[in-house]
Amino acid sequence: MKILLIEDEPDLGSTIQKSLSHHQYIVDWAIDGQSGWEYLTIDPTIYALAIVDWMLPKLSGIELCQRLRSHNYTLPILMLTAKDRMEDKITGLDAGADDYLVKPFGMAELLARMRALQRRAPTFKPDRLQLGNMELDYGNNGILVTDKQGSLSQITLTAKEFQLLEYLMQHPNITLTHERIRSRIWSIDSDAASNVVAAQIRLLRKKLSESGCSPTIETIRGFGYRLICN
Numbered sequence: 001m002k003i004l005l006i007e008d009e010p011d012l013g014s015t016i017q018k019s020l021s022h023h024q025y026i027v028d029w030a031i032d033g034q035s036g037w038e039y040l041t042i043d044p045t046i047y048a049l050a051i052v053d054w055m056l057p058k059l060s061g062i063e064l065c066q067r068l069r070s071h072n073y074t075l076p077i078l079m080l081t082a083k084d085r086m087e088d089k090i091t092g093l094d095a096g097a098d099d100y101l102v103k104p105f106g107m108a109e110l111l112a113r114m115r116a117l118q119r120r121a122p123t124f125k126p127d128r129l130q131l132g133n134m135e136l137d138y139g140n141n142g143i144l145v146t147d148k149q150g151s152l153s154q155i156t157l158t159a160k161e162f163q164l165l166e167y168l169m170q171h172p173n174i175t176l177t178h179e180r181i182r183s184r185i186w187s188i189d190s191d192a193a194s195n196v197v198a199a200q201i202r203l204l205r206k207k208l209s210e211s212g213c214s215p216t217i218e219t220i221r222g223f224g225y226r227l228i229c230n
């Protein structure tokens, strides 16, 4: 799941990015309001949520919220700010933010607020993702596979394999282009090579097949991939 973080404080931005990455989110980090707006206008459907600081260079968090809502962008917005007076909260919410977190805050609270916002979002997908004989194991960053005899095995995935499989499982039997996968699973400033999607798919496909998973990843030559689940 990809998150847009718009925060100009390097230490806080870096802490949030690391913490979210640790929890299997992919984070694009913009350091001012204007570049945040530009990231979003490339394709707003890439992001599940935006975390927006109130005080930002070039375009403030409030102005950005107002602009997004006036362009009918519906993605959930969580505002970060040091302001904690009631009238500031009202200003933030009136501008179109969905929730509000006052600095300093703990990462556990940020993650909980994010989960709450995602649950309310129209595009929300439940935490339990199951296809064929496999289920994504959010607790252990892996998959649970049931064999023909009904016994369960636990397979560990790397962070990228997990993010990639989650995205494929959210779109079963649909062909996803290389570019679409890359834009959602790798951050915008990633220096990953152009064949990174193909390389990760090969690794994941091997792991699924060796683990006896019934869904398979099909290559659509020159276009992309499809997770086949009958």
Ligand code: CA
Pocket (backbone or CB within 6 Å): 007, 008, 009, 053, 054, 055, 056
């Ligand atoms: Ca700031």
